[in-house]
Amino acid sequence: MTEGATQPVLRATLEDVARAAGVSLATVDRVVNRREGVRAKTVARVEAAVAKLGYRADLAAARLARGQTFRFAFVLPTGSNSFMTNLSEQVARTADWLAGHRGFIDIHHVDVFDPDVLARALENLSPAYQGVAVIALDHPRVRAAIDELVARGVAVVTLVSDAPSSSRVHYVGIDNPAAGRTAATLMGRFLAGREGTVAVIAGSLSLRDHTERQFGFHQILSSEYASLSALPVIEGRDDSDRTRDLTAALLARHADLRGIYCCGAGNRGIADALEASGRAREVVWITHELTEHTRRFLVRGTLDAVINQDAGHEARSAARVLLAHCSGEPISPDQERIRIDIFLRDNLP
Structure with a gap:
């Protein structure tokens, strides 16, 4: 030396x-x-x-000495939602880290918009799983399926969208009402006193994250920006084709449409409709999740702001929480808190 x-x-x-x-x-x-x-x-x-x-x-070494391993199921949506695709990729990357801690992940893709399909997927999971992370619908059938898993000794973590009255052990995701309030404040300030209507597009109001975001949005818009009125929420099921048609109809019907808040996905459809209408620089558009598509729309100027949650942090947090729960280890609340990020064209990472 x-x-x-x-x-x-x-x-x-x-x-x-x-x-x-x-x-x-x-x-x-x-x-x-x-x-x-x-x-x-x-x-x-x-x-x-x-x-x-x-x-x-050395907890991993202790598990190795005891011959102890854990297997977790991550139940994620089907479809082409860019954020969910990114989340699935991040879960796969997390699986590599978790394997070093004697934990293993299987990913199951199901239609989370259908409560019966999602509930059946949870009910039919192998008894070999000690933990489950699921994009949850806050629906009686889904809550019952979660409760049955927990009653069998399976740790369940809700991911991105919560079912708080179920027996799940932890929710991994942002504060969605706060995210909606943030979007409303941005909308009100961007429009700077202009009068007119604002459209709200959700994926599904059966998803608690979408419901809570639109609740927070309406809460601030109605109380602090009297010159703006929100139209009834419409549901695009996070499908770009369906959302494009809905957005085109909104633009045709409402000459006074000043803003669009998308609290779900389907953003490629919104961008197509705005560009086709010639009103892309006139209508303020705020949405969720920084993806390759929303990044491009921000740079182009079609999109004004993105409310983001870190998919990698969420995947790692869900794995850490499941591992800690199954091992009887404590978690660090600060480490597992998922923050809300705001991205404009000027601060893209």
Whole structure:
């Protein structure tokens, strides 16, 4: 080693703790794993050695020693929704990380807009799964399927869209009412006192994230921007062709249409309809999720703002929460909080 080079920092082992405390390895193992049968003075000595050496348990190694593995199912939507495609890719990448922690992921694609199809998919999952992450519909049939899984000892995490009255152990996603309020504030400020109507396009009001976003949007628009009135919510099922037709009809019917807020997907359809109408630079358009398509629409000037959630963070968070729950380990709430990002053309990453 050259002069002035720093010594590598080695992780303390159970053997190091046993040597420092002057006890056997078996005694240290009992203390660290909170098992009974060790005298209080010995426990204190071991804990002092743990603190002095900065010992942290290697949980993956412990699972390996016990021959313990976990298998998780991620139930994601079918279709061409760009954000969901990105989320699926991020889950696949997370699977590589999770495998090093003795956890394994299978991805199942189903029609999450249909409560019967989604519920059947959950009901028919293999009993080999210890945990499930699902894009949830807040529907009685789906809630019942989640509750049945939990009753069987399966940890269930809702991902992106929640079913809060179910027995799920954690929700991984943004604060959707806050996201909707943020979109309304941006809309009101972009329109700067202009009078007219604003359209709200959801994928499905059966998806709680879409419902909560439009609720937050209406909450702010109606209370703080009296010159603007929101039209009834329409549902495009996150399908670009369907959403294009709906948007074209809105533009034809409402000469005073000043803004469009899309709280779901189908953005390629909205862009096509706006460009075809010749009103793309006149109508303020705000949507969700930064994808290759919404990025292009922002740069082009067709789209004004994107409310984003980090798909990679959500995939990793869902895996961490499931692993922690099945291992009996604590989670860090701050680490698992999914933040709301706002992207304009000027701050694209």
